[in-house]
Amino acid sequence: xxxxxxxxxxxxxxxxxxxxxxxxxxxxxxxxxxxxxxxxxxxxxxxxxxxxxxxxxxxxxxxxxxxxxxxxxxxxxxxxxxxxxxxxxxxxxxxxxxxxxxxxxxxxxxxxxxxxxxxxxxxxxxxxxxxxxxxxxxxxxxxxxxxxxxxxxxxxxxxxxxxxxxxxxxxxxxxxxxxxxxxxxxxxxxxxxxxxxxxxxxxxxxxxxxxxxxxxxxxxxxxxxxxxxxxxxxxxxxxxxxxxxxxxxxxxxxxxxxxxxxxxxxxxxxxxxxxxxxxxxxxxxxxxxxxxxxxxxxxxxxxxxxxxxxxxxxxxxxxxxxxxxxxxxxxxxxxxxxxxxxxxxxxxxxxxxxxxxxxxxxxxxxxxxxxxxxxxxxxxxxxxxxxxxxxxxxxxxxxxxxxxxxxxxxxxxxxxxxxxxxxxxxxxxxxxxxxxxxxxxxxxxxxxxxxxxxxxxxxxxxxxxxxxxxxxxxxxxxxxxxxxxxxxxxxxxxxxxxxxxxxxxxxxxxxxxxxxxxxxxxxxxxxxxxxxxxxxxxxxxxxxxxxxxxxxxxxxxxxxxxxxxxxxxxxxxxxxxxxxxxxxxxxxxxxxxxxxxxxxxxxxxxxxxxxxxxxxxxxxxxxxxxxxxxxxxxxxxxxxxxxxxxxxxxxxxxxxxxxxxxxxxxxxxxxxxxxxxxxxxxxxxxxxxxxxxx
DNA sequence: GAGCACTGC
Numbered sequence: 147x148x149x150x151x152x153x154x155x156x157x158x159x160x161x162x163x164x165x166x167x168x169x170x171x172x173x174x175x176x177x178x179x180x181x182x183x184x185x186x187x188x189x190x191x192x193x194x195x196x197x198x199x200x201x202x203x204x205x206x207x208x209x210x211x212x213x214x215x216x217x218x219x220x221x222x223x224x225x226x227x228x229x230x231x232x233x234x235x236x237x238x239x240x241x242x243x244x245x246x247x248x249x250x251x252x253x254x255x256x257x258x259x260x261x262x263x264x265x266x267x268x269x270x271x272x273x274x275x276x277x278x279x280x281x282x283x284x285x286x287x288x289x290x291x292x293x294x295x296x297x298x299x300x301x302x303x304x305x306x307x308x309x310x311x312x313x314x315x316x317x318x319x320x321x322x323x324x325x326x327x328x329x330x331x332x333x334x335x336x337x338x339x340x341x342x343x344x345x346x347x348x349x350x351x352x353x354x355x356x357x358x359x360x361x362x363x364x365x366x367x368x369x370x371x372x373x374x375x376x377x378x379x380x381x382x383x384x385x386x387x388x389x390x391x392x393x394x395x396x397x398x399x400x401x402x403x404x405x406x407x408x409x410x411x412x413x414x415x416x417x418x419x420x421x422x423x424x425x426x427x428x429x430x431x432x433x434x435x436x437x438x439x440x441x442x443x444x445x446x447x448x449x450x451x452x453x454x455x456x457x458x459x460x461x462x463x464x465x466x467x468x469x470x471x472x473x474x475x476x477x478x479x480x481x482x483x484x485x486x487x488x489x490x491x492x493x494x495x496x497x498x499x500x501x502x503x504x505x506x507x508x509x510x511x512x513x514x515x516x517x518x519x520x521x522x523x524x525x526x527x528x529x530x531x532x533x534x535x536x537x538x539x540x541x542x543x544x545x546x547x548x549x550x551x552x553x554x555x556x557x558x559x560x561x562x563x564x565x566x567x568x569x570x571x572x573x574x575x576x577x578x579x580x581x582x583x584x585x586x587x588x589x590x591x592x593x594x595x596x597x598x599x600x601x602x603x604x605x606x607x608x609x610x611x612x613x614x615x616x617x618x619x620x621x622x623x624x625x626x627x628x629x630x631x632x633x634x635x636x637x638x639x640x641x642x643x644x645x646x647x648x649x650x651x652x653x654x655x656x657x658x659x660x661x662x663x664x665x666x667x668x669x670x671x672x673x674x675x676x677x678x679x680x681x682x683x684x685x686x687x688x689x690x691x692x693x694x695x696x697x698x699x700x701x702x703x704x705x706x707x708x709x710x711x712x713x714x715x716x717x718x719x720x721x722x723x724x725x726x727x728x729x730x731x732x733x734x735x736x737x738x739x740x741x742x743x744x745x746x747x748x749x750x751x752x753x754x755x756x757x758x759x760x761x762x763x764x765x766x767x768x769x770x771x772x773x774x775x776x777x778x779x780x781x782x783x784x785x786x787x788x789x790x791x792x793x794x795x796x797x798x799x800x801x802x803x804x805x806x807x808x809x810x811x812x813x814x815x816x817x818x819x820x821x822x823x824x825x826x827x828x829x830x831x832x833x834x835x836x837x838x839x840x
Numbered sequence: 841g842a843g844c845a846c847t848g849c
Contacts, residue, residue, distance in 0.1 A: 295847095324848080495846070524844080569846095667844075728849090805843085805844080
């Protein structure tokens with residue numbers, strides 16, 4: 147086996163030339179694999195069989211000589227588990243330095259860390275560790291390979307902006323272009339200017355390599371020359387590593403389909419009739435589509451005898467109860483064919499074994515943000531080519547498979563975009579901008595992003611932060627409010643509400659409200675307990691209901707039966723407890739006194755107003771259908787039917803968020819007294835041309 | 841009287 151030079155200890159001598167693409171260094175340092183004991187050889191053999199293994203030397207050479215290395219690797223190449231080990235073996239973790247590898251998702255972080263610890267024959271949490279929110283499985287001065295979510299690494303930058311303890315940072319799954327990944331990439335490029343010795347590895351599954359390379363390659367000339375003299379190339383290197391998937395035959399429809407749910411169902415039945423055994427994975431857009439398709443297949447099986455036995459149809463989406471989600475992993479009964487009808491969750495977040503056929507509707511639900519109205523919408527939109535490829539690849543994991551695309555080849559070739567629009571260009575930017583401000587990046591409009599958000603979105607975010615008193619006239623963080631808000635890992639409006647609760651003496655209650663609001667929903671299915679709640683609870687709004695649920699949950703001894711009886715999601719409540727603990731710690735750190743207001747709900751509502759004053763709505767005097775108008779934009783909005791204030795229709799209310807379907811619905815509303823608005827945000831309400839508060 | 845693509849700190 148080749149021996150590797152320990153970076154930073156002695157200059158290497160080149161033995162081979164560049165022609166062959168593989169270079170060896172001579173030198174007396176042995177590789178420092180710490181694996182030992184039984185089973186080591188077989189694990190080592192498995193490692194050597196991974197496609198990425200033959201690129202070991204090339205990767206280490208590129209990382210040594212280039213500030214940034216971009217690795218394009220398809221699924222199954224082994225890049226995520228192997229490259230960090232290569233780096234460690236080559237000495238990048240010597241001298242108290244760490245190697246980091248980031249992932250967009252928590253589950254992936256845990257899984258990869260566990261796998262790497264196993265391969266290295268070490269206990270998880272020692273040399274190999276991981277950090278995700280609520281869980282730090284690392285040991286200072288012992289852990290050298292650290293896996294973490296990109297969000298956690300961003301948070302770490304608030305304490306150590308130059309990430310000084312890391313020698314190499316590998317950003318994995320960069321093609322997904324999540325908000326955190328994009329911010330991280332922008333910041334890492336800046337860090338490189340101050341720390342030329344830092345190495346970056348950007349790992350991506352797709353074509354985007356060129357755009358990424360342009361991003362990291364585009365620099366001011368003078369710096370480039372300085373560093374070229376140090377022997378480090380600033381122009382990124384690109385290396386492709388093949389995957390280990392099987393061939394997937396692609397089929398297209400000849401004519402565009404009218405109804406993709408119906409078309410998907412017909413295709414499933416056709417596959418079942420004509421194709422050899424193998425499970426089917428269908429990509430639709432959401433719960434509605436999926437439930438409809440499941441029903442249609444069930445109807446078909448019932449009416450026509452020929453399909454009868456043999457089809458096991460399972461829906462899959464994140465809103466499904468845990469137990470039902472897990473059904474998709476159960477082995478297919480002998481003689482049966484499993485059909486999984488799924489959202490995008492099966493495209494990225496989880497891997498299903500045994501899929502041979504994929505049916506791709508060509509659509510998914512995507513978030514879009516309108517900076518003019520400040521509303522985020524979820525809409526069904528065509529997917530990208532990269533997404534289509536990823537979906538098709540799900541058919542080739544165990545043997546050659548087939549993919550049926552419910553769109554024409556002409557459409558795929560000529561009209562489908564190459565990649566999805568990065569999330570940062572489809573989102574509200576308040577959290578992201580306050581984060582950059584906290585890291586001392588003053589010129590937000592001039593920040594070098596991998597993909598720049600629209601100026602409108604940035605200006606809107608700056609306006610909101612200014613109105614919250616988080617930024618001052620010079621767009622600098624205010625002290626202490628701005629710095630406090632930046633410390634809290636929540637939407638700035640929620641953070642502001644928490645900070646305001648300090649002066650109202652209701653921080654205990656508001657922290658509970660904040661924890662509940664940061665969870666998707668605490669209710670099981672749509673039906674909440676509102677029907678059983680008494681008049682007193684009905685009077686003020688959903689936030690007060692949350693406090694009652696939390697109190698009831700604690701009084702029941704955190705019982706799952708209690709949750710079940712009250713239509714409350716037990717897992718969600720466990721999460722509320724976890725978030726609440728974290729918020730309590732942070733609140734105390736930034737000087738908030740934990741205090742309960744007992745049953746005085748007026749101060750709770752005032753604290754909510756202090757954060758969410760911009761979401762104030764007034765009932766239209768003569769509307770008989772419960773129509774409200776927003777104070778800021780005079781938009782027509784309605785109270786969501788799941789709210790305790792539905793049909794109660796108080797004159798003045800504040801909402802937490804808008805969901806738009808056929809109408810704009812306000813979710814989680816609370817009634818207020820309009821006089822509180824002037825107290826909470828005089829600048830916001832007094833400066834309006836005609837004062838709407840009459 | 842409606843409904844939540846997917847993540848994350």
